[in-house]
Amino acid sequence: MADSSSMEAQESKLNLVNDDPEAVDAMINYLYHFDYACSITTPLVLHVRVLAIADKYFIERLKKLAADRFTECCKSEWSTAAFAEAVSEIYSTGLVHDLTLRCTVVNTIKENAAELRLANPEHSALKDVLLTTSELGAELFFDGIVGAMTAESKTDASDGYGTWYRCPGDGCSEYGIAFSVQSSHLPDEHAFYCPGGCSDEDKDWWSQYRIDPPV
Numbered sequence: 606m607a608d609s610s611s612m613e614a615q616e617s618k619l620n621l622v623n624d625d626p627e628a629v630d631a632m633i634n635y636l637y638h639f640d641y642a643c644s645i646t647t648p649l650v651l652h653v654r655v656l657a658i659a660d661k662y663f664i665e666r667l668k669k670l671a672a673d674r675f676t677e678c679c680k681s682e683w684s685t686a687a688f689a690e691a692v693s694e695i696y697s698t699g700l701v702h703d704l705t706l707r708c709t710v711v712n713t714i715k716e717n718a719a720e721l722r723l724a725n726p727e728h729s730a731l732k733d734v735l736l737t738t739s740e741l742g743a744e745l746f747f748d749g750i751v752g753a754m755t756a757e758s759k760t761d762a763s764d765g766y767g768t769w770y771r772c773p774g775d776g777c778s779e780y781g782i783a784f785s786v787q788s789s790h791l792p793d794e795h796a797f798y799c800p801g802g803c804s805d806e807d808k809d810w811w812s813q814y815r816i817d818p819p820v
Contacts, residue, residue: 624661628654635667647687649678653694656706672705679713684720688713689730696738711744724796724805770814 631641631651643651656671675691682688695706714721714735721728735742796807 624658625654627651628658631655632658632662632664632667635664635670639666641667641670647690649675649682649685649687649691650694652678653691653700653706657698657700660700672709675706676709679709683713683717684725684727684731686730689734692731692741693734693738696734696740707741707744710741714745722797769816769818770811771816773814 625646627644627646628651630644632655634641641655646654652671652675656668656675659665659668659671679688692710694700695710700706714731721731735745796805797811
């Protein structure tokens with residue numbers, strides 16, 4: 606029995622019933638006008654789906670356009686739930702093989718690592734994705750995200766370093782984890798995490814664990 610793809614070829618028809626409707630509309634619009642617009646789906650998620658359908662049907666220029674727009678959107682929307690949804694879709698579908706989107710995701714998270722460490726409810730969706738997506742976690746680890754999140758600041762304290770702390774949490778104290786935060790720029794009541802994700806406390810609480818900058 607012939608499979609569906611060979612039947613489509615024989616009948617000169619393209620079966621799009623399994624594709625995202627808005628992504629299909631975007632693809633058709635691109636074929637006529639070399640452009641597409643967002644209407645229902647949030648832009649970040651739509652760009653991911655457009656790239657997926659362009660990859661499926663070998664429309665390389667549309668794929669590049671979607672990738673470029675995704676990258677541009679990430680700059681302003683990385684802290685939104687839409688970014689978390691887009692990341693989850695990239696790593697839970699066939700797009701996991703696409704290095705363009707994955708590199709954009711990793712670079713975006715790296716660039717905003719210091720802010721992600723803060724206890725901001727707006728970042729909870731993305732943190733959930735980070736905790737549940739092993740492929741992304743591995744890529745961030747091997748790309749040096751730990752170093753980026755604990756890098757010293759040269760503008761925070763009179764001694765030329767950031768404000769350094771040693772986390773008392775069970776997991777962190779076992780390894781003697783120390784980290785720095787540009788805490789002088791934060792309100793006193795603003796809570797932040799250690800790199801291990803524990804001890805979500807404000808500056809006053811952390812002050813008892815302040816240490817001298819490592820030599």
